[in-house]
Amino acid sequence: MLHQHDVKNIINMLKDPTYWHISYKAIRSMLGKRSPFYGSADVTNYCNLHCSHCYWWASRNSSMQELSVEGWKRVIDEIFKKRYNVVHVYLLGGEPYLRPDVIELFSKEMHGKCTVVTNATLPILFFKGIVLYIFSVDGPREVHDMIRGKTYDRVRQNITEFTSTYGRKGKGFYTTVNVTINSLNYKHVARMVDEWEDVVEGMVFQFYTPFSENDPLWLPFGRERDTLIDELIRLKREHYGFILNTEAQLNVSRRPWGNRCPNWMCVAVDAFGRIKSPCSMGSADPDMPSPICERCGCLGNCLAYTYGLRGDPGKEYNVYARDAYAGNSMYEPSQLHQ
Numbered sequence: 001m002l003h004q005h006d007v008k009n010i011i012n013m014l015k016d017p018t019y020w021h022i023s024y025k026a027i028r029s030m031l032g033k034r035s036p037f038y039g040s041a042d043v044t045n046y047c048n049l050h051c052s053h054c055y056w057w058a059s060r061n062s063s064m065q066e067l068s069v070e071g072w073k074r075v076i077d078e079i080f081k082k083r084y085n086v087v088h089v090y091l092l093g094g095e096p097y098l099r100p101d102v103i104e105l106f107s108k109e110m111h112g113k114c115t116v117v118t119n120a121t122l123p124i125l126f127f128k129g130i131v132l133y134i135f136s137v138d139g140p141r142e143v144h145d146m147i148r149g150k151t152y153d154r155v156r157q158n159i160t161e162f163t164s165t166y167g168r169k170g171k172g173f174y175t176t177v178n179v180t181i182n183s184l185n186y187k188h189v190a191r192m193v194d195e196w197e198d199v200v201e202g203m204v205f206q207f208y209t210p211f212s213e214n215d216p217l218w219l220p221f222g223r224e225r226d227t228l229i230d231e232l233i234r235l236k237r238e239h240y241g242f243i244l245n246t247e248a249q250l251n252v253s254r255r256p257w258g259n260r261c262p263n264w265m266c267v268a269v270d271a272f273g274r275i276k277s278p279c280s281m282g283s284a285d286p287d288m289p290s291p292i293c294e295r296c297g298c299l300g301n302c303l304a305y306t307y308g309l310r311g312d313p314g315k316e317y318n319v320y321a322r323d324a325y326a327g328n329s330m331y332e333p334s335q336l337h338q
């Protein structure tokens with residue numbers, strides 16, 4: 001039976017022009033005319049942090065000059081609007097608030113179609129036209145500071161100031177805390193939900209994607225990860241409406257799926273206006289390290305995958321669970337993409 005919250009969401013969705021834009025693109029894709037639904041823009045080539053799990057530092061190009069506001073205007077016009085007519089653009093970095101001029105440009109040129117993803121260490125300016133403010137937090141204070149440097153108190157204060165001034169959500173915007181789960185913070189998810197529930201409107205979990213085979217930050221597929229996902233599903237049910245991942249989406253993260261990633265759905269542009277590959281975690285420079293798709297924990301393309309393109313991933317999960325627990329708790333990637 002539909003929850004009242006779900007009914008409201010469905011009504012809001014039907015009223016939202018974005019929904020119709022997505023539907024239009026989806027129909028074109030089905031007719032063989034597919035093009036990216038959304039974009040990401042590294043609005044700066046600088047960051048004031050050096051987090052231990054950062055994919056951006058792993059492939060940063062320090063020899064080029066980042067785009068000016070005029071350069072970004074050309075990218076918006078030529079790539080995001082004319083060439084691909086994207087539904088939405090994620091403003092990433094580095095740290096986007098180091099370039100408030102570019103955020104402002106996007107908020108005007110793509111009004112109502114932009115999300116900003118920030119480490120929240122700088123004062124968080126409000127821009128009319130930005131519909132989602134994503135704050136990256138990676139644990140309770142001691143864990144967050146271990147991963148991101150001693151910043152938790154400042155981050156908490158900036159986010160609290162923002163949401164107490166503008167609201168946790170308002171007319172046309174929404175706030176979330178996003179957590180990238182890795183081997184250092186996976187035991188703290190319940191505490192994090194308690195810490196943020198009264199401060200922001202929602203919370204999203206994704207998993208860390210490694211760039212090398214023996215990356216100790218990666219939480220391997222298997223029982224420990226499954227137990228955590230069970231806990232996230234339990235928390236989602238307990239804190240209805242706060243954890244925004246769907247159960248299907250959480251279940252997708254139990255095993256490798258990246259080899260079927262619809263990365264064509266996102267056009268990722270770097271700080272110099274070049275298109276990155278295979279996705280926003282990658283690079284336009286072919287010699288730079290690449291994310292391991294089989295171990296991907298990203299929600300970007302996965303989101304599309306989960307909602308739109310493959311029906312109910314929970315059904316696939318049932319097959320996976322049956323096989324995985326028949327004997328070996330570790331799932332072998334080679335068993336999957338046949």
Ligand code: SF4
Nearest residue numbers: 047049050051054119
């Ligand atoms: S704040 Fe973001 S871009 Fe900066 S180092 Fe951390 S993860 Fe990387």
Ligand code: SF4
Nearest residue numbers: 258261279291293296
């Ligand atoms: S790293 Fe993840 S999101 Fe990126 S292309 Fe690979 S599977 Fe897709």
